[in-house]
Amino acid sequence: MDNSAPKQTSTPLSPSMERLHAYWRMPYILAPKNPDEGGNPFIRITQSGDDAKEYILLRGQHNYIVMNRYPYNAGHLLVLPYREVPRLEDLTLEERHELMDLIVEAQNLLTRALRPDGFNTGFNFGDAAGAGIPSHLHCHVVPRWNGDTNFMPVIGNTRVLPDSMDAMWQRLHACIEAK
Template sequence: MALNRYPYQAGHLLILPRGHIGRIQDLPEACRKEMDGWMVKAMNALEDGMGSQGINIGLNQGKAAGAGIAEHLHWHLVPRWEGDHNFMPVLGETFVLPEDPMHTFDCLIQWFLPEEEDS
């Protein structure tokens, strides 16, 4: 789990397996289940921690599909809100971040910390 270095939106998260795997078909079953668990945690964090009203989830598999590193599979989770359309990347070739990434980190980190066990 990581914040995207070049986010489309505040809270843009990446979920990636620990190994260098380029195709979702090549993920071991246990790894796929682990990725599903991280996906649920991330979605809860974005909805409950940031108040997102929707989430775009994407996966670029292979260089032709836009993967920056073909051997490194990862999912993008982008929180969305009603009316959040941003024309700056299209018209101005510029990305606008409505929030400092460290503030985003502070809002979301609690959702990914290990749960405390009852004593």
Template sequence: MTDDGPGKPFEHLWTPYRMAYIQGEGKPTGAHDCPFCVIPTMSDEDGLVVARGATVYAVLNLYPYNAGHLMLVPYRHVPDYTDLTAEEVAELGAFTQTAMRTVRAVSGAHGFNIGMNQGSVAGAGIADHLHQHAVPRWGGDTNFMPVIGLTRVLPQVLAETRTLLAGAWSQEAAEQAVPVRGA
């Protein structure tokens, strides 16, 4: 323990796996090394892909805010929502709905934060390739760990979460008649 203020000891919880992300290791410097362009060329398991559509795919966030944190990504390397075609917008919307239904079915999420950060000044970590976040939320999920300990506790490794969500996504898509490519 260290003393980080007048009479207030502060516990430290170490998450060294995050340092690579913080320091920018592996972050793209252009379209040639964009992870959102590389992921579709990988197997679903290696890329953490949950579902593939005609113009959009769903992938687990490698650095999730909560368990089941998905990103919905167009295959095309475009930076802005206004760059999407009508077909891409429609499929992005359908994938967002399916993501919400799937995560609710698998984990009983109480709510979601859905959003895009457009541009680096708006907080986009990868600003050159549009992606939408679907972050599941539960009552009380902002407990002392992330607030005080600045650490998130995830109940599953990402590979297990991907397998669980991919299976449920395929079933949900079949029920909703949403075309899915691979799974």
């Protein structure tokens, strides 16, 4: 009687199909889940003094444009006020006007740099709506391309981003400087 392990009857997947490296996910996994841990990242990043490190693309008087560290798609931007406020009605008139102007500028920047076919642009207000940091409103500006959704997010619960955060920041920042 043969006591050795049973032989594998199926053909293993190729090495490239067995592993999907999503290095960008580890900072998200390790990030504090309690909003009180580490403070408000939207406030903290504006005080660092290193816009490239924090992926801040453009600073206005009341608001700024930053790359989303946990993007839904390549080039996913956030537009938000420096001041921590949870609702649009909490903004001053000047803050609201500049916020809208920077949302338009974010779309224009992405159009120049990436030539998307469309955008998903919007806010999530409150925990129930999916706001990750409900105390600090922020507008998502997500570039979309025809056919950019495939089986990975649906079946694999994984997003595939074709460029690193640093390379994307350089590309977008170059379009701001060239304007």
